[in-house]
Amino acid sequence: MRSSFLRSMLCLLFAFCYIAGSAQSKRTISGVVRDAEGNGVSGITFKVKGTSTQGITSSDGTFTVSAATNDVIEFTSVGFAANDVTVGSGNSLSVTMTSDVRDLNEVIVTGFGVKKETRKLSYAVTEVKGTELLRANTPNLANALQGKVAGVMINQGAGGPTSASRIRIRGNASLSGNTQPLFVIDGVLIQPGTSGADSWGGASDFGNQINNLNA
Structure with a gap:
């Protein structure tokens, strides 16, 4: 009877270990980042908090990232408020960014069509209103x-x-x-x-x- 009890406890322990391992296993998550109007937003930086995994959304706002359940992905970009999204059990994410006009006062659109913070530019900029x-x-x-x-x-x-x-x-x-x-x-x-x-x-x-x- 004691051996049966030990076997049951071992099986239960293995089951818990398997569940915990499955929860922590990384998988490919795909998604799209949109603005308040529902348009895909390119150039949004995303980063899995606590890791070095990061990337940038494509021209239509889509992205793929390797993450595990309960990981937190931070989405940031100039002109938008930061958005933290927790990975669930699914393999897809839909993220909506809200504009933050407070940051736009320090942003300039370069000749290449790229938005950059003025203080991060390596050349002089003059603004004429x-x-x-x-x-x-x-x-x-x-x-x-x-x-x-x-x-x-x-x-x-x-x-x-x-x-x-x-x-x-x-x-x-x-x-x-x-x-x-x-x-x-x-x-x-x-x-x-x-x-x-x-x-x-x-x-x-x-x-x-x-x-x-x-x-």
Whole structure:
């Protein structure tokens, strides 16, 4: 009778060990991160707390991660409030991020379309607010920037109000004389230069795309 009792206790102990081991075994968890409107959000950083496992969501907000039941996954990104999600028994997660406008005051969108905190940039950044452009009282966006950014010189063309304005950054540092910057507006690349205003020769100056943007 005593041997039967010992066998029963051993079986029970093995069962508990098996359950505990199963609970702690890692598996592949897939999911998607969405914003408040239900759109997939890319570039969200996720990390399994207490481990070195981490990653970033893809362009459509999907992700995969190796985690165990009861693991806590932290989702963070600039412009969103941090969100901790506990892994359950399933193999999929649906995460909703809420915007945090308090962080947006210290964020800049680089020319590559990447949001980064201003203090983490390795180069100088100058911010010009829309109210300052309106105060310039000029319909040309390039001319409205005159005197607003250190090291930037803007000269209006000699062809009148419709002629292109030449923008020089930190002097003439190009063999061709063209130091015009590249404008990125809502992800659209705009080249402000014209052949008549930026190069040698007698080409006519009919303005450029920047003239179509109202300050």
